[in-house]
Amino acid sequence: MNFASDNIVGASAQVLQAIVQSNGGALPAYGNDEITKRVKAQFSAIFERDVSVFLVTTGTAANALALASAVPPWGLCICHQEAHVIDDECGAPEFFMHGAKLVGLPGVGGKLTAGTVSAYVRGLPKAVKQMPPKALSISQVTECGMVYGLDEIAALSQTCREHGLFLHMDGARFANALVSLGCTPAEMTWKQGVDILSFGGTKNGCLMAEAIVVFNPALAEALDYRAKRAGQIISKGRLIAAQFEGYFADDHWYANARHANRMATLLSEGLAAVPGVRLAWPTEANEVFPIVPKLVDQAFKAAGLQYLGWTEASLAEDERVGSDEALIRLVVSFATAEEEVRQLVDIARSAVSRQAAE
Structure with missing residues (x-):
């Protein structure tokens, strides 16, 4: 019996069937196919508003590119001291942020509080020699298996607004958090002030499919170029999109x-x-x-x-x-x-x- 992780099992039958169905024939490459267009529209429907969506193959790519869009090379990204972005991605976020740094703060159960974040930011020197904080990244679910409540996300978002920070959510286990809270995707993200989301599918039934979902248009402009430079605009992009089509069909992702x-x-x-x-x-x-x-x-x-x-x-x-x-x-x-x-x-x-x- 293997309880090491939720990414050790293969894809669900429904997701695999969607890949097979999308495989036949010739379709435009690099995400210009009808399947990808349908899936991107489906993300907007799921989140109850127009969103920019960038499909990638790994959670590391999603996190690194999302944070690179929010943090300039001279900036800081705040996260929990045990967050996946700082502990488990081999420096990929800092690499794609071109020198920007991650700083980890403590918190019980892998959670950060608005007070902890605010106190850290207020304590930083306000001088050009100090890298300024530009974003906050939170994990939903946290590395200790806990879920941020809507009020906690809202409080962190308010702190971000007070200090001029973008709010990123690492949603590797997004669906698990969603059903735990019993809320809608919109309620757990942009309605609480989340600017950009790493939307995970691989841990919950996909073969290799993640997405960057952008709620703040200011962060979307360069992501196509960042994704291309990172090798994440896949020539047979329909096979990534098809996974999400199977994943979303009949609320399969919720059931999983x-x-x-x-x-x-x-x-x-x-x-x-x-x-x-x-x-x-x-x-x-x-x-x-x-x-x-x-x-x-x-x-x-x-x-x-x-x-x-x-x-x-x-x-x-x-x-x-x-x-x-x-x-x-x-x-x-x-x-x-x-x-x-x-x-x-x-x-x-x-x-x-x-x-x-x-």
Whole structure:
């Protein structure tokens, strides 16, 4: 059983079928085909307004190009200290920002607060020797599996407006956050002041399809050129667009995310009922972060489970991982079976029961 990530499974059958259906015949290249045009119009319908859409193949490309459109080479982009853009993209955002820098701030559960961001910006020297902040990037879902509420996004947006910052949302798990909040895509983005979005599809059923969705027209002007220079204007672009067509059809993307979130809830509740296990952060989407006795960690490994250990940097001040404990990350996907979840919980329960019987 593999709980290492939600990008380890293949594409969903519906997305694969859409690719096959789009494959036959000759169509204009480089995104000038009718499928791409339909998908871009569908993004506008989904977000309830005209948006500029740039289809790319990876989340790293989406984040790097989106931030490059918002931050000049002499600027700063603020993010959480454990954000994917600063921790897991090999400097790609800074590379495409041509020298601009990312600065990470602390926050419980991978979240930033408006107060933390405002205090940091107000504390910066106002001189030409200091790189000025130009954007804020937030992860939705965060790296600790938490979801920003609409009021939290609105508060961060207000802080951005006060300090002249653009607001970027890294939505690698956008659909999982959306169904968690029970709101519309518009309500979670531009209606709360988000300027630009990295819209993820790969973790939720696509083969390799992400999008940059631009709500602030000032950020769209150069993105075609940036995408081309980054090798992200694909000659057979219809095969990227087709994935989104299958993804959106019949609300397939919502169904996938609902299933993944439900599996996470089942996993979270099951583990929380095992003596000695507690959750580092609430389970709000499709990731679970339990703090388990080391004997449970060892039992998982002995059973061949695949998962990751996790950092304690974003724990609440009164939370600690003991010397006989381990903090781990378990991720479920649209393809996770309920039986897999129950087996994992049974392994944990059995390990604790054996120790109690000794």
